[in-house]
Amino acid sequence: MESSRGSSFSSIASILDVVPYQKLVDLHYISKGGYGVVFRAQHSDWRMTVAVKCLQFDSPMGEGERNSLLKEAEVLHRARFSHIIQIYGICNEPEFLGIVTEYMSNGSLDQLLYQKETYPTLPWSLRLRILYEIALGVNFLHNMNPPLLHHDLKAQNILLDGEFHVKIADFGLSKWRRLTMSKSSGFKSPTAGGTVIYMAPEQYEPNKAKRADVKHDMYSYSIIMWEVLSRKQPFEDATNPVQVMFSVLQGSRPDTSEESLPLDIPNRETLLALMTSSWSQNPNERPSFIKCLMELEPVVRTFNELTLLEDVLYLKRAKGNCELNLFSASYEKLNGDLKSLNIPVQAMNAEPHSLSSHLQDVSFRQSAGVLHQFPPAPSLPPYNIMSTTPDNRDSSFFTESFFQGAAHQWIQSKREDIINQMTEACLNQSLDALISRDLIMKEDYELISTKPTRTAKVRQLLDTCDNQGEDFARIIVQKLKDNKQMGLQPYPELSTMSSPFSYMSLMSTQLKNN
CATH class of the missing domain: 1.10.510.10 (Transferase(Phosphotransferase) domain 1)
Structure with missing residues (x-):
């Protein structure tokens, strides 16, 4: 052994x-x-x-x-x-x-579909891109020599990277297809495994599962496809796996009415036809993944790159807001607990790794194309950070409601003047400075730089500024001053404190010293 x-x-x-x-x-x-x-x-x-x-x-x-x-x-x-x-x-x-x-920073497709408080809306462009990329991945597996069959395709095994691109995982039940296997050797029961709702009906009956078949994966894919389009659990009314197996063997499939699959699905009829043929009772009637890709390609091409970029950015902000709301709630609870114990709040800053410095680490900064993860709240296990927090599409930090810096306030008061007067050179210098300090995400930068006119670019920059911290606004103000945009005078006095958390930390230190 x-x-x-x-x-x-x-x-x-x-x-x-x-x-x-x-x-x-x-x-x-x-x-x-x-x-x-x-x-x-x-x-x-x-x-x-x-x-x-x-x-x-x-x-x-x-x-x-x-x-x-x-x-x-x-x-x-x-x-x-x-x-x-x-x-x-x-x-x-x-x-x-x-x-x-x-490591896949955006978790699994299962989380994306069913964490509806975090992601209240899933843009169709991303849903269809995800389906297309799953098909690309499985098609690659099936075209290996010998073909590799995944045999456990499900939403939990479809992972998503920092840009919500698909990565197929969990190959514990995968099989190399033996093309030389005779059909007569299939009287033995195949290896058990997989998740019942994703298993093809022939996999329930050992005498029909004569050999590992590429069409098993296609059936699983059709169930994932239904999930992505409906954001519902397949067979959610079933009380046990045997009930699901019996229903599927009798030809039952997830509901395809407009109650589950809304009429606003792009190319709905094409997708519905592909899905229903893919879960056919007869494996021979299911299409190959090559055919599936041929059907999906024109559907995916109806969305341009800019639309996809905006939709990815929306999901990132939705996730970020959820994490910030969780952190805010945790901070408020901790603050309340300290007050109930008659412990001064400023005592929290006594250690080098204070709450202030902890919060300053929380940012939307991006490195090597991957969005940084938020540090765990002090009172929660790190793996529960994304558990059940409600989502809020408002993209501002929770701190902005009680502290908004001078630079932010000035930009809001001078918004139209800045749009009219900011030169192309000043705009480019602002973007360069924001990039060099990791204060702007790649998606935001591309949204700004791809706008057709200077005015549209500046407007997009200021829209982005509304959703960012005080440091972002300070860069814009400083570049306007450096370029002597005199029509915008008077400029605000920019103190050395870059965020409300710096202010909190400074005040706490002063109180402690006194």
């Missing part, structure tokens, strides 16, 4: 980097599956965030689970594609076996 275990790991280790467990720091729980637990971690040498999928700590490390994880590592190494999760290496310790992959 030990020799087979060692040889399995040796074969994987020969093609993948071995990641020492000690290099993985600051682990935070993300989710738990059938045999594995997923953590977010920092790699101390790579200086980057990674995801770590490992066998459960609280159960013995069985040979079957170990081999399944090693197999998944091998599959990820071979299936390198833009819409497949990328593996970085494998971690093998006496009590710890895990695979290290890229």
